[in-house]
Amino acid sequence: MKTFADKVIKFNRQLDYTGDLPDGVRIMNPFKTNKEILPISKIFYKRFYNDFKTRKLILGINPGRLGAGVTGIPFTDTKRLTEICKINLISVTTHEPSSVFIYDMIDKFGGPEIFYNRYFITAVSPLGFVLKNKKGNWINFNYYDSAEIITAMEPFFLECLDTQIRFGIDTTVCYVLGKKNSKYVNHLNSRKKLFKSIITLDHPRYIQQYKSTLKDEYISDYLSKLK
Numbered sequence: 001m002k003t004f005a006d007k008v009i010k011f012n013r014q015l016d017y018t019g020d021l022p023d024g025v026r027i028m029n030p031f032k033t034n035k036e037i038l039p040i041s042k043i044f045y046k047r048f049y050n051d052f053k054t055r056k057l058i059l060g061i062n063p064g065r066l067g068a069g070v071t072g073i074p075f076t077d078t079k080r081l082t083e084i085c086k087i088n089l090i091s092v093t094t095h096e097p098s099s100v101f102i103y104d105m106i107d108k109f110g111g112p113e114i115f116y117n118r119y120f121i122t123a124v125s126p127l128g129f130v131l132k133n134k135k136g137n138w139i140n141f142n143y144y145d146s147a148e149i150i151t152a153m154e155p156f157f158l159e160c161l162d163t164q165i166r167f168g169i170d171t172t173v174c175y176v177l178g179k180k181n182s183k184y185v186n187h188l189n190s191r192k193k194l195f196k197s198i199i200t201l202d203h204p205r206y207i208q209q210y211k212s213t214l215k216d217e218y219i220s221d222y223l224s225k226l227k
Contacts, residue, residue: 001052003049003050003051003052004045004049004050004051004052004053004055004120004167004168005045005046005048005049005050005051006050007166007167007168008045008049008120008167009038009041009042009045009046011126011160011163011164011167012031012038012041012072013031013038015029015031015126015127015160016029016032017029017127017153017156019152019153019156020148020152021129021148021149021152022146022148022149024131024132025129025130025131025132025141025146025149026129026130026132026138027127027128027129028063028065028069028127028128028129028130029127029128030063030068030069030070030071030072031072034070034091034092036089036090036091037070037071037072038072040071040072040073040081040087040089041071041072041073043087044073044076044081044085044087047085047087048112048113048116048117049116049120052168053117053168054168054169054170055117055118055119055120055167055168055169055170056118056119056120056169056170056172056173056174056175056226057119057120057121057122057164057165057169057170057171057174057175057195058119058120058121058122058174058175058176058177059121059122059123059124059174059175059176059177059181059185060074060075060121060122060123060124060177060178060181060203061123061124061125061142061143061144061177061178061180061181061203062123062124062125062126062127062128062129062142062143063123063125063126063127063128064096064098064128064140064205065128065130065138065139065140066094066095066096066099067094067096067098067099068123068128069128069130070092070094071089071094074121074122074123075096075098075099075102075103075121075204076099076102076103077094077095077096077099078092078093078094078095079093079094079095079099080099080100080102080103084103084106084107084112085112097204097205097208097209098203098204098205098208099204100204100208101204101207101208101215101218101219102121102204104215104219105219105222105223108219108223109223109226118226119175119226120164120167120169122160122164124143124157124161124181124184124185125143125153125156125157125160126160126164128140129141129142129143129149142180142181143157144180144181144183144184150184154188157188158188158192161188161194162194165194171194171195171196172195172196172197173195173196173197173198173199174189174194174195174197174198174199175198175199175200175201175225175226176198176199176200176201177201177202177203177204178200178201178202178203178206179200179202179203181203182198182200185198186198199225201221201222201225202218202221
């Protein structure tokens with residue numbers, strides 16, 4: 001019988017998208033581009049998810065290029081991976097503001113072992129996107145900013161969600177990060193009935209970038225709703 005960790009590891013190993021994308025947009029798939037990532041993520045999930053427990057889902061937007069787009073672990077940059085999860089990633093170093101907030105919240109919750117024992121974090125799109133800007137630089141891009149991406153990738157989004165729910169997810173509630181993200185998830189849920197209820201939380205990036213002086217209040221809000 002496969003553990004929760006076994007199912008996540010298999011999902012990550014097979015994760016791929018080869019369909020259409022808008023001009024100037026690329027997929028980020030660290031499991032395909034960095035040979036160190038699958039072994040590292042395997043260590044992470046075996047450490048925190050190697051059981052048969054049911055967990056509640058926390059749903060982000062899509063991996064960022066300094067967090068899960070590099071490490072393969074949602075809202076986990078290399079600094080948090082090394083210093084808090086005690087897993088060393090050698091090939092790259094990143095610092096991601098959203099990861100700072102999430103791990104500060106996890107610390108207040110009781111630490112990674114307790115938090116990950118109850119919650120599984122993923123994203124509407126488990127693969128990230130980058131957009132080439134006018135200066136020729138590749139920057140983060142969110143799925144909901146492109147109607148073309150939504151139209152092309154919605155079957156992929158739904159297939160990935162359905163697969164991850166079968167890991168052992170409690171579908172009585174889904175916690176969604178970000179208001180625009182929540183609007184789309186509610187749209188999907190009204191059609192597909194994936195979850196009985198959806199609770200929206202402000203996105204960690206928004207909090208870190210625009211509301212950093214109120215960070216403790218936002219953490220308290222997270223903790224009051226994550227029950």
